Amino acid sequence: MVEAVIFDIGNVLIEWQPERYYDAIMPRAEREAMFAEVDLHAMNDIIDSGGPFRETIYDWAEKYPRWADKIRLWHDDWIKMAAPEIPRSVRLLQALRAKGIPVFSLTNFGIGSFDYACGFYPFLRAFDRPYVSGHMGVTKPDPKIYEMLEADSGLSGAQLLFTDDRADNIATAHMRGWKTHLFEGPGGWAARLVAEGLLTEREAQ
Template structure:
């Protein structure tokens, strides 16, 4: 079945999301490894993605780990430097699909404040989706089935008519279980090829 709508993840699909790379640059790899071993920063981020207040969650974590207070605050104060740079070819694919009249959605694990107040103003293309499903607003995250079900109910498109790309296998696996067409994102060219193969774009469109 030719897809009726295309769903993009955002982190590592449209915008690089590499906190470890940021901290390697700022404090060195050895100290970064020690930080991430001592503090579960990804769990902290999941709490934000589930709808927790960004500032409150990060500052509370910093208070719990006084030896790493300054480094944890960097997650808050310099967050946009971790969510960078944008991936230009993926953005071109988003725009090419919309130019063809294909509905394009975002389904992303993202905090309310980090998306609405930081990322969206910094990256104007994030306003170009036909529908945007942000986990912080939905109070559930991928790969929990609830977030997929909420998208299905809202858009009204049959699962088998959706095609979804994400860089995490567990998120792809859940979408596949629900009957979605899927593509594990490892780079924009592979995604471009998949969209051409699905009949949604020509090779010229997908450049």
């Protein structure tokens, strides 16, 4: 029986598409050249593991003078990359909480960037238990972050239903016996919550 529902955040509750953001402000070929030269997602992984938000990005900008101005935008314009929210997913989160079903987050997110995002997206403060990688010092899909959630919540295996948009993150949870759902859109997630008996069709709209 499911005792708690776990949401990833990026591309589940909020769109996270840095490439799309850069394509809107610079020629695509130029953006592709920048991403080929600078592993910006590795930079973001440092933040998600607990590294300082602004300092990490600005340090990387200094290493790549050709792209420095654009790299600093990862911090200065960050909220435009983490946008927009996915309204139906947010409604599903709220519907679960309204029924008294515990809802957790399990997200690769930095300490500073998460606090910043909460100012724009108040629903990020609505989780019964937030599990944020920056505070935990480990990121998905490392099994340790899943172990930490289990130890803290006292729940494990089929007591947990987890959705994430990345197959590797889902795979680790599945190996631990969690119920899982690969998020490909809010419609499929809504249907899964109904199938699990957690929400009615009407509640899942």
